Amino acid sequence: MNAAQLQHLKLWFAGKSKNWELAAFELRQLTDSLAQAAVLYPGIPVSNVTTMKDPLLSIADAIDAGDGRRFTASMRALTDRCNACHTSLERSFIAIGLPRPTSRRPPIRYSRRPKRPPRNDELTQTGHHKDRPRGPDFALDIVHCSGIRKRQSR
Known part of the structure; x- marks a missing residue:
């Protein structure tokens, strides 16, 4: 599942940078990791894994269309489903998130005068x-x- 978390993040960054080829690759990797998790971890109900199908298909459609807005909305839906699965397994302490945009800070302006000694x-x-x-x-x-x-x- 650690691989799935990393692939989720890499998929996000690939889509945000509009590198659709890389995003498609990471989506395949993530889909394979989720399928393996369903097989390897017997405590995960099959219904939890199948609920991921719709957001994954929506992400695939957004990647094929090169639609950044739909990609973002689909990634948020996938992230919500991931967290819902973790909550249903009583592992809500494993929270998947998407990076938040950082605010643009004004540039630092340096004084031309050196500081005077006290x-x-x-x-x-x-x-x-x-x-x-x-x-x-x-x-x-x-x-x-x-x-x-x-x-x-x-």
């Missing part, structure tokens, strides 16, 4: 920035007025 009034007596957290029991750098850095253990 001013003296922003530093604590130990030479650390006020807002920067300090962990316990580590050596602190103490900046003296003369500019000499000394290591002092806490």
Whole structure:
């Protein structure tokens, strides 16, 4: 069944990228894996496997037509049937999902000016920035007025 989960995901990505030849291959692989699961796992009722027929045929039709929208809808139906089968076998903790589209993040804009070092009034007596957290029991750098850095253990 691990192979079926991987094939399900590969089928999704092949269809979303409109690589219909690869999608057709992955669909055959997935169909074979589901048929093998019905034979190898005696606890799976035959009715659970036969309910996969309609979504698989719908996916095959979408691939043949090169229809991305129908492919997406059929994949969602197949995913729902997979999860329904897992739930009926009291294995709902095995949840099949489809990747969600990621939101486009705005590009990071870097300032042309380098960050300025902290001013003296922003530093604590130990030479650390006020807002920067300090962990316990580590050596602190103490900046003296003369500019000499000394290591002092806490």
